[in-house]
Amino acid sequence: MVDLIQYAAQVKPSERQVAVQEMEFYSFIHFTINTYTDKEWGHGDEDPAIFNPVEFDADQWVDSCRDAGMKGLILTCKHHDGFCLWPSQYTEHSVKNSPWKNGQGDIVQEVADACRKGGIKFGVYLSPWDRHEQTYGDSPKYNEYFMNQLRELLTNYGDIFCVWFDGACGEGPNGKRQVYDWDAYYSLIRELQPNAVTNVCGPDIRWCGNEAGVCRESEWSVVPVSLRSNESIQEKSQQVDDGEFAKRYDSTDRDLGSREIIRHERELVWYPAEVNTSIRPGWFYHASEDDKVKSLEELLHVYYGSVGGNATFLLNLPPDQRGLIHENDRARLRELGDYIRNTFRTNLAEGATAQASQTMDGHDVNCIFDGNPDNYWCPEEGTEQVTIEVDLHAEIEFNHVVLQEHRYSQRIEKFELEYEQDGEWKPLWSGTVVGYKRICRFDNVTSRFIRLKITESRWCPTISAFEVYRG
Known part of the structure; x- marks a missing residue:
């Protein structure tokens, strides 16, 4: 696996x-x-x-x-x-x-x-x-x-x-x-x-x-290659090495790329x-x-x-x-x-700084604020759980957080956002995949600190952008 x-x-x-x-x-x-x-x-x-x-x-x-x-x-x-x-x-x-x-x-x-x-x-x-x-x-x-x-x-x-x-x-x-x-x-x-x-x-x-x-x-x-076929795929299957049969998926299925779905697949594609x-x-x-x-x-x-x-x-x-x-x-x-x-006119995270629980050399966590999609933070390979704490340097009211992974991969499977209030971390938003962009929208909160906890990911997660807005 x-x-x-x-x-x-x-x-x-x-x-x-x-x-x-x-x-x-x-x-x-x-x-x-x-x-x-x-x-x-x-x-x-x-x-x-x-x-x-x-x-x-x-x-x-x-x-x-x-x-x-x-x-x-x-x-x-x-x-x-x-x-x-x-x-x-x-x-x-x-x-x-x-x-x-x-x-x-x-x-x-x-x-x-x-x-x-x-x-x-x-x-x-x-x-x-x-x-x-x-x-x-x-x-x-x-x-x-x-x-x-x-x-x-x-x-x-x-x-x-x-x-x-x-x-x-x-x-x-x-x-x-x-x-x-x-x-x-x-x-x-x-x-x-x-x-x-x-x-x-x-x-x-x-x-x-x-x-x-x-x-x-x-x-x-990232999904099974069978999704890219123009043939009728209803009630089709393909045998895999362990003797089981992997389903042939189509675009109406609710789950197309979780670990459970891909575990029997020989070939995956970006689709x-x-x-x-x-x-x-x-x-x-x-x-x-x-x-x-x-x-x-x-x-x-x-x-x-x-x-x-x-x-x-x-x-x-x-x-x-x-x-x-x-x-x-x-x-x-x-x-x-x-x-x-x-x-989305004014990114309130401009000028913010961050600390990560782990960082790979050459991928400084503060690049998530620089607006350059080619730059991204990631931890050491094989690290699938990690935390980033963002300091906005002022108490700010906001109701959106926008996350983006590096545009050449999709790895985050589950994450949580928290904000600090009166010295305690409180839940803000939880989600699954991020990929190109995940817009997290919630009721107004005011805080200086936001914490991103990546609780499940593939091999090692990446983040290229962390933006904060008040709509």
Whole structure:
């Protein structure tokens, strides 16, 4: 078991995975022919003539994202209906046959340009399921068609941070199902956009397991390799050396990386979670949902559970038939962004000092306050329990503590926070994993001293940041 835990502690992310984790919060934009049919899934037989967003403003979309503090935007360039938001040369079912800009427009281009101008990253969603394309179900022919469309998106619109695939695989217009060539899709992405992550049905970022914004208490980035398979994994198993059978896990399981889960695994991978939900009940715009925008409290609950729980937060914003983010959605996004900015504007731990019960040479504990993610504290290897006492040098009122591990490992399994009051240590917050970031939120307390007790960890824990805030 010791060798396994040491192995788990040494599993590392790729640079592309680190880059997206550090984005923390970004948007989905669901916009297509469905916006004009009041449907969530189109049938593929819709007339492009109904697509006409006469007030379309990509800058307004980007401004809405920036208002909320988002760092990127992923556009549904083609949903299951097969309608393309760019003038693809491989189909007539696209904006080139719509009245919008007399068929001369390109939604994808305008959104990509607006993202770059606005200083956020651009990503693409391309549905493999296509209910319009006649070759769907003739697997070799359709895979060639899909690869051609993917190549258009990956070569004509600049740098892309993410290619987002879902697993929908229904029947096409010929009544047949398609066998997707995932390996070929991934190879093309690596060739043309080597810095892009491939999400959900992809090897870089996994789905959290639901679309309701429900987050795990313990979100492990180091998980069994079986989670990264696109095959159906229900009721599958694999034999291990001791004669037992290890379960094949999927993204809906509550525990994906504890010691109990990994103890029978031969291979582990770095496969962090993305929490995706919509600001409204639906993913596409419906006028009937104008009064059903999620409340600030609901969005903050997801934010603290995802960004504050070692996952990224992908929030969907559905533009309306004008081609604009609705006023109600924009107002909520500003409210959310203001709350986040105000809460985390001033780090009260700047200038603090700390003492650790043990420290490895070259990893001074006071580096946890320097803001440099490449610096981190750790104890000697093999030390799995350790304590850090933080001195804020003044009695300060606060209600948040933010912890971060070194970004190339995830080792902390359980920890406790305490604060000193009248010469006694009192419990403040307890949690499990930390990983990229753990935001601990609690009622206001006033103290000069905070103690972090790492009670369970893998091989030896690391801390790269210890921040304190009063929201």
